[in-house]
Amino acid sequence: MELVVDRLRIEAGGPLVVVINRLDAANLGVFSSDRVFVRHGDRHAVCILNISEEGNPGVLGVYSEVARFLGVQEGDRVWVEPARRPESLDYIREKINGQRLTPWKIQRIVGDVVEHHLSDIELAAFVTALHIHGVSMEEVEALSRTMIWSGKQLDFGEPPILDKHSIGGVPGDKTTLLVAPIVASAGYLIPKSSSRAITSPAGTADRMEALAPVDIPLERVKEIVGEVGACIVWGGSIELAPADDLFIRVEYPLSIDPLLLPSIMSKKKAMGSTHLVVDIPVGSQAKIKTLVEAESLAGDFIELGKRLGLNIECAATEGSQPIGYNIGPILEAREALETLSGRGSQELLDKATGLAGILFEMVGHSEGRKMALDLVRSGKALEKMREIIEAQGGDSSVEPGDLVPGEFVHVVESACGGRVLGFNNRDLVKVSRAAGTPNAKGAGVVLHAKTGDSVEEGEPLFSIYAEKEDKLDNAVRLLETLTPVEVGERVGAQMVKRRIGRPTSVKWDFILDR
């Protein structure tokens, strides 16, 4: 059937979608979500069909992705006929029905995802089935491999190439800003690609951006790592694993992440890493609640690393409260710089040198933590951080005092005396995001006391920073219903913690950044 192109001036957001009128669909004998073959001159595409009640007969509505792919203009005539449904749909059905998928079938599915041949409906069903039935180690391996193949890969030459990854979920975790320069200052390569915040107050890319540009093209990333041994760039700028972004688009609204392991590992392999330490924060409000769970996840990481030829060790880390005292891009960059200068947070220094130490021991050193501490104390790590900042186009002479947070500040005082019993991390995240993070780089929260510290009535507990007054007001207003910090005599002094009189909607805040 010949149809006239109507360019819809809009993206479908992934899949190759065309829209036809109900009557044309009936004549073609196709139904919504069926595939049609669309030909224009010597170019053609298999597209997913939407059926419209509104559009005119004889017209094919094409989303921008399809128009670009076929090179069609408004009014062009194209040939449309029914096409076979992609084979990968059969394999998705197999997974829905609980079967294990062979590597070949997984390759077909991921291939069709990357080529935009699967609709949101089909992708969502696949991800849901992976979540419900679980993913076997063979499947994780195959998913990782095909996700690597689908993107670009870097080669930094001679191994070892070191790397550090955190599964995330704890506010204020700026550890990477220390680990990368510590490792590079020992002469090792550590090319770090990192993410921006989606649901958290700051991702590592947001923190680093307070010091230097992070949106850096692939070729320049190679040069930087060659020059200074490390980089801390935004992974989104280098197209390492395009399949991953397409899966995240579906995982995020469902708050499930069955593809967590392949997602992480494919990006590490694509960066050419050979030795990786994985940080698994453990705590009642972290992604991983117990050490037993952490050991199980670590086992999967290590096994998968073996299969993919990547040396992995994991660290279960303290994850019950924010790391250090600062939350928000500029505030965290400042704390990282202070800690590299020897004046910052003791727990941040402990975590960073602990993780860097594991990496050093993985490549043959003994007493890795001491080696890492020495690199900080001697100033070498700070010097290396300045080199990285300069290589990425930032100001290498930056001092912590130059990093100025937003000018609007609200200090929250303790309503009673006692000790800090703990933090409600999600409340802290909400307050911080209301104040403007991650987009307002100067927004955030500074804690004045951590768990176990004594506080007096009226003593400052934490301060909220914002770049705009109305944002600060929003954040302060949230405190009427939220309790970011719990203060009391001792744990158990108030045994009844919450009275629950009617069913409430459990808002499940998904921490997606990975």
Place this chain on the structure above:
Amino acid sequence: MELVVDRLRIEAGGPLVVVINRLDAANLGVFSSDRVFVRHGDRHAVCILNISEEGNPGVLGVYSEVARFLGVQEGDRVWVEPARRPESLDYIREKINGQRLTPWKIQRIVGDVVEHHLSDIELAAFVTALHIHGVSMEEVEALSRTMIWSGKQLDFGEPPILDKHSIGGVPGDKTTLLVAPIVASAGYLIPKSSSRAITSPAGTADRMEALAPVDIPLERVKEIVGEVGACIVWGGSIELAPADDLFIRVEYPLSIDPLLLPSIMSKKKAMGSTHLVVDIPVGSQAKIKTLVEAESLAGDFIELGKRLGLNIECAATEGSQPIGYNIGPILEAREALETLSGRGSQELLDKATGLAGILFEMVGHSEGRKMALDLVRSGKALEKMREIIEAQGGDSSVEPGDLVPGEFVHVVESACGGRVLGFNNRDLVKVSRAAGTPNAKGAGVVLHAKTGDSVEEGEPLFSIYAEKEDKLDNAVRLLETLTPVEVGERVGAQMVKRRIGRPTSVKWDFILDR
């Protein structure tokens, strides 16, 4: 944030979707699939967000559904702010994680489906989770009830209101065209809403349309049933269960139908039925393969009927080959009329009087089948069918000979002598659809022999009818690879049926019509 409306002149196909630029999304602090609250004057809507790389900052792209709902024009200014995610997403997550849903939670989900608050991704995850974890009888009941509430309901007054439903899947099943007039000719009410074909050669609505209009507004349906006691109309014209169409949109591409029972029952209850016979065809190529499976499904129907106050009996019927000899809208209408006249297919008559007989016995008669046979033999059923045709606006004087199939015919002869061993129903469906069914009403297939019949070499096996020559050619060309009819000496004369040397993609042809 205030944005300027860009009307996208296209439907999202269900959900209320708006599109904004990546920068505006970052400023709002929202991510793809998050919800935003959109206000225009005193109208407002909670919409699902898509994020575009292409659109201009400051602009809100609105799909037609949203534009209609808010009454906005191109260039209008609207207020946009982040909104809470719908509660129903928490309940969908619970189902994904294997929990049973309470009626209240199911009501929230179905409500959000009908109000277009859920995206394709979320709906697909829900349907996939229902398929994998199964749906309990409590959940089926709650789904049925809320799907009834979401649509219109008919009241035909005094019970009993009789009804017949087939779960479908066998080509040529025109039984309803006989059951409805047989039942009504005994003085009972039987308002039939039926479906059009989606993947089959003809739905009951398509068959009836060869005799009379079937796209009839609700008010007129009531009048027709009041006048003649029966109707056979297209369910799509009377908006009985709007939720069902929205679910089918997601179930179809996934080839799963966890909502089959609620879908059927909600429509029957909405039609006001009090006594229902459910036809469950059984055969190796039907939806239900064995009598044991049929009994299990029947048990669910009966139990669900009890919960919803609907008297149900089921019939497991012969479903291994097409019903009667004709496939395709006009050909099937002709065979139905012939059979009502006493000259048609014996097996069709047997099936129709068997099912009508069960209904008669359910409302207190003895020897229901004999009663049904008498109504056919006396000509009363045919007379009633003519009344129904006239009431719906057709020609009541129609004779079988007036129903003329397509003029292009190809007769397929038997390549050898022997007996008809069986039919490959899916091959028959493919040939019939290639010839033009269901849109070309005169297209189809006529069988000249059924299972067990003797045929000689060169004797006609079946004929293909088409309205256009190229369609006939397409159908005939398919015969090179398909075997709609199997002829041989006896079952087992050729023990090796198929040689399978390499893995093949199993094309799973989903028979969705319900």
